[in-house]
Amino acid sequence: MQAVQAERFEDKEHELLTLSEYDVIIVQISGGKDSVACVLHLLERGISPEKIRLWHQEVDGRDRQFMDWPCTRRYLELFAQKFGLKLEFQWRKGGFLSELMKTNAVSAPIMFEHNGAVVALAAGQGAKVATRRRWPAMSASLQTRWCSSSLKIDVSTRVLNNHPELARPGLEILLVTGERREESSARAKYDEVLPHKSNSQRRRVDQWRMVIDWTEREVWAIFERFNLLPHPAYLLGFSRCSCFGCIFNTADLWAMMREIAPERFARLAYIERKIQFTIDNKLTLEEKANKGRLHRLPLDHPDFEKWKHWALSEDALQLEDLSGFVWPAGAMRGADGGSP
Structure with missing residues (x-):
């Protein structure tokens, strides 16, 4: 140092x-x-x-x-x-x-x-x-x-x-x-x-x-220097680590959430209906997710299921898992999916 x-x-x-x-x-x-x-x-x-x-x-x-x-x-x-x-x-x-x-x-x-x-x-x-x-x-x-x-x-x-x-x-x-x-x-x-x-x-x-x-x-470079695993959200193709259900999520990100955590997505959609007010100015969550694609999810990567388990669990990650930088699927995809 x-x-x-x-x-x-x-x-x-x-x-x-x-x-x-x-x-x-x-x-x-x-x-x-x-x-x-x-x-x-x-x-x-x-x-x-x-x-x-x-x-x-x-x-x-x-x-x-x-x-x-x-x-x-x-x-x-x-x-x-x-x-x-x-x-x-x-x-x-x-x-x-x-x-x-x-x-x-x-x-x-x-x-x-x-x-x-x-x-x-x-x-x-x-x-x-x-x-x-x-x-x-x-x-x-x-x-x-x-x-x-x-x-x-x-x-x-x-x-x-x-x-x-x-x-x-x-x-x-x-x-x-x-x-x-x-x-x-x-x-x-x-x-x-x-x-x-x-x-x-x-x-x-x-x-x-x-x-x-x-x-x-430069941000990812310092992760590499420390050989540090990024937050699992990035491994799954998300470009920002805001809330999983961030109000700024794009159609692709909502589609990705619905794919990997359908029960979490369904709960947000239910609350939209309950309060009769949508997150998006024009579309319901279902309508917005229907416009999205799943191409950012690294579905074919051999570690995809492990990364998904890490991301959706409150205790699956272990200390030794953090020692190993992985270039994430969400890297270099812009700043979509987070507060402006």
Whole structure:
């Protein structure tokens, strides 16, 4: 590994400290290639694993799987174990389905792990009683694409503001996220470094989009250098590791989901009918999947059934499975199937 480089990063008027000056470096990790690449890059630069903390927001909470990949939690636990990193999970109670079906109520409490216990953060005094019963909009706006705001960003920010270990005055925190400009026109406009919205005079919180100018090929290259297995979603031909049932899934991706996990697909289609509101602006899930093809699924690969089992199981992956890079069928297929 390389020694920590004593360089500073600037973006417009904001400047990061050198990496060694931060008390803690938090990486928002989805299990997708870009956030994992951020962690690998920190390790490659010589950052001590003790300084790195991995945070993952579970979009389904601790309830029945609804939107996310069943294997994501397991993949992250094994990844953290492999590299000796601390991993903490956070979620909104009831997850995506509870928020989707919310009727004349405030949003459920936010939960997070701390020292082996689960801490609950109830809705604040300003929480509004509301009804959703509509899928998030397929939009870049977080006001209408509520899955990202309510289940990820708001969860992370409230935990950051209420975590007992992160409240000490004078603390210097770096929050690393994995957006890349290559992914979309919206992300192309993002700043690389900026003060996080939880930054204050009491403590410093910087945000660094570490791989924002990396190409996808550079991302896969760091997986190869570490000989690390990617998230099984990529092995099955998915180009993004967002939710399994991401609202931005293309017709091909919905067709692929229906092929490998028909019961999961059927449940989403059932909820569409129940709330009389479709994910797509014009088509039902069935109609959209009918327009898709299965050519991205590596059905003829000898390991296809194993990869599918890994992806659809909560505990099939084993630690030794992560030691072996596989060039995934989902690589270099663009940024379809994830938030803009």
